[in-house]
Amino acid sequence: MQRSYIVRRAIYAFVTFLIVLVINFVIPRVMPGSPVQYFANPHILPALEAKILAVRFGLNEPLWTQFYLYMVGVFQWPPDLGVSYMFYPTPVLTVILGRLPWTLMLVGISTVITAALGIFVGIWTGSRRGSAADTAVTSASMFVWTMPFFWLGTILLWVFAIDLHWFPAGTAETYEVTLLPWYQQIGDIAWHAFLPGLTLTLAAFAGYSLLMRNTIVEELQQDYIVVATAKGLTRRAVLFRHAARNAMLPMITLIGLNLGYIVSGALLVEIVFSYPGVGFLTYQAVLSHDYPLLQGLFLVLSVTVIIANFAADIVYALADPRIK
Amino acid sequence: MLKSARAAWFRRLRGNRRLVVGIGIIAVFLGMAALAPYLTPYGPHQVVGRPYSPPSLQHWLGTDNLGADIMSQIIYGSRVSLMVGFAVAVVATLLGTTVGLLAGFYRGPADEGLMRITDVFLILPSLPLAIILAAYLGPSETTIIEVLAVTSWPLVARVVRSQTLSLRERPFTDAARVIGAGNRRIMFRVIIPNLLTLIAANAVLTITAAVAGEAGLDFIGLGNPSVVSWGTMLYWAETYALFNGAWWWIVAPGICICLVGLGAVLISVSIENLFNPRLRGR
Numbered sequence: 001m002q003r004s005y006i007v008r009r010a011i012y013a014f015v016t017f018l019i020v021l022v023i024n025f026v027i028p029r030v031m032p033g034s035p036v037q038y039f040a041n042p043h044i045l046p047a048l049e050a051k052i053l054a055v056r057f058g059l060n061e062p063l064w065t066q067f068y069l070y071m072v073g074v075f076q077w078p079p080d081l082g083v084s085y086m087f088y089p090t091p092v093l094t095v096i097l098g099r100l101p102w103t104l105m106l107v108g109i110s111t112v113i114t115a116a117l118g119i120f121v122g123i124w125t126g127s128r129r130g131s132a133a134d135t136a137v138t139s140a141s142m143f144v145w146t147m148p149f150f151w152l153g154t155i156l157l158w159v160f161a162i163d164l165h166w167f168p169a170g171t172a173e174t175y176e177v178t179l180l181p182w183y184q185q186i187g188d189i190a191w192h193a194f195l196p197g198l199t200l201t202l203a204a205f206a207g208y209s210l211l212m213r214n215t216i217v218e219e220l221q222q223d224y225i226v227v228a229t230a231k232g233l234t235r236r237a238v239l240f241r242h243a244a245r246n247a248m249l250p251m252i253t254l255i256g257l258n259l260g261y262i263v264s265g266a267l268l269v270e271i272v273f274s275y276p277g278v279g280f281l282t283y284q285a286v287l288s289h290d291y292p293l294l295q296g297l298f299l300v301l302s303v304t305v306i307i308a309n310f311a312a313d314i315v316y317a318l319a320d321p322r323i324k
Numbered sequence: 325m326l327k328s329a330r331a332a333w334f335r336r337l338r339g340n341r342r343l344v345v346g347i348g349i350i351a352v353f354l355g356m357a358a359l360a361p362y363l364t365p366y367g368p369h370q371v372v373g374r375p376y377s378p379p380s381l382q383h384w385l386g387t388d389n390l391g392a393d394i395m396s397q398i399i400y401g402s403r404v405s406l407m408v409g410f411a412v413a414v415v416a417t418l419l420g421t422t423v424g425l426l427a428g429f430y431r432g433p434a435d436e437g438l439m440r441i442t443d444v445f446l447i448l449p450s451l452p453l454a455i456i457l458a459a460y461l462g463p464s465e466t467t468i469i470e471v472l473a474v475t476s477w478p479l480v481a482r483v484v485r486s487q488t489l490s491l492r493e494r495p496f497t498d499a500a501r502v503i504g505a506g507n508r509r510i511m512f513r514v515i516i517p518n519l520l521t522l523i524a525a526n527a528v529l530t531i532t533a534a535v536a537g538e539a540g541l542d543f544i545g546l547g548n549p550s551v552v553s554w555g556t557m558l559y560w561a562e563t564y565a566l567f568n569g570a571w572w573w574i575v576a577p578g579i580c581i582c583l584v585g586l587g588a589v590l591i592s593v594s595i596e597n598l599f600n601p602r603l604r605g606r
Binding site for chain 2 (some may be wrong): 016019023027028031032033067132142143146147148149150151154155157158162204208257261262263264265268271272282283285286287289291292294297298301302305306309
């Protein structure tokens with residue numbers, strides 16, 4: 001793979017990160033209210049602590065000084081994003097990093113399952129375009145596609161957790177879980193993650209399968225498919241070794257682009273299932289007007305998506321030999 | 325020649341069942357929003373029955389925790405939900421089209437700058453952005469419209485830009501330039517008319533996304549909970565219906581959101597099929 005391509009994408013990701021930092025800095029400062037009120041409110045924090053924070057981030061200084069101190073905070077190690085109101089005196093970053101693994105697990109595993117399923121169903125329906133099976137699966141996917149994540153989650157929660165009691169209605173693990181042997185711990189975590197994961201998978205599946213189907217349909221009309229068929233290759237070989245490989249490229253782009261959307265969906269799904277990831281944390285922060293935590297959450301989530309997009313770019317380059 | 329082409333076009337239009345169904349669905353909901361007071365005898369907050377009554381002949385979709393009629397709430401709620409959807413689509417389409425058109429038409433540094441900003445907004449997780457904006461601006465439907473417009477325009481800009489890039493290289497654009505048309509004339513008389521289908525198809529999709537997005541923001545309490553919309557209905561239902569077995573209260577608003585989404589997708593897909601000969605017969 002070409003090194004210059006990676007370097008270019010890395011620079012691009014870094015520039016995006018800088019713009020996100022600026023957006024994150026600007027939003028609270030163009031809103032009605034003062035930065036002190038949002039980030040070092042003496043009515044919420046102990047007076048001395050509020051004063052220290054106001055000086056530390058220069059909240060009463062001119063905007064440029066504030067920006068400078070904000071950047072110093074972000075680029076020091078460990079990054080200083082202020083102190084959470086709700087979880088005082090824990091720093092914002094510590095609070096977020098404690099919850100992030102749950103969300104990453106949920107989004108990561110469900111994305112892998114969804115993409116794999118979407119690819120196979122897309123190949124299957126795309127190679128049978130117009131058949132009864134294709135029509136049925138494609139229409140059903142389109143219908144599920146229009147469902148809001150959180151509504152689908154509410155329905156699943158209600159049927160399988162509240163009504164049938166098959167799955168727990170909330171939290172990520174049983175209280176006494178640490179007393180159990182490791183394989184039961186994993187089982188317990190999987191049992192709690194099942195419904196939120198299923199919601200994400202169902203809601204995002206259609207986007208992948210529909211794109212894969214359309215790309216396969218398009219690829220199957222190309223000349224190289226005729227050549228491959230004329231060479232005497234089996235239908236399966238033509239489909240998987242030729243058409244599907246080329247159809248994977250737009251899929252990789254979509255998986256990368258979709259991550260922001262999936263993260264957004266995961267936030268709502270976590271709220272529905274009271275799943276203790278960053279989405280539920282965002283909800284708690286909104287309810288208790290914890291602005292430092294909200295700003296930190298936005299920053300961390302954006303960084304996660306930027307990194308994931310960068311990873312998708314690299315995978316794309318590995319998969320597409322034309323990239324120079 | 326032209327006449328027969330137009331006749332063929334209309335034949336395709338009439339034969340296009342998906343478009344008819346899509347327009348039908350959206351028309352029903354628009355009619356519902358427009359005629360709300362004539363369609364239901366009850367106000368959305370009026371107590372008219374026992375709390376948590378299941379669907380019956382008198383209350384087709386049952387009642388809520390206070391005994392208000394859910395059907396009436398769905399009908400009145402369609403006003404706010406659709407209004408937000410359309411408002412967001414208008415703002416996002418205008419903004420996205422302007423950015424995409426300028427970037428695609430002038431190329432060079434303007435394109436580079438505008439697209440960099442667009443890409444950043446495209447990458448940003450839209451819901452967290454919407455949540456922090458709404459958290460500062462305070463819960464209201466205006467906030468929701470602004471916030472959703474901010475997060476929906478980049479996709480429009482991307483699509484419009486790539487189509488503009490292709491349109492400005494077409495022979496008819498060269499022809500317009502050769503006969504002395506200026507930039508502004510080419511943009512308004514040549515490029516924009518050719519973009520309209522694409523813009524319309526995208527605007528319809530933006531409506532769906534906005535209706536669902538509105539519901540999502542309402543659901544987590546960032547809308548005004550005293551306004552009746554499909555989203556605030558779900559917000560209250562999450563609190564009261566779930567543990568009282570009032571399934572009708574949760575199911576009804578969700579189905580409406582899905583149906584609006586389905587109608588919009590059908591319209592959008594059909595518009596693209598009608599005007600894009602490569603996709604015909606798919």
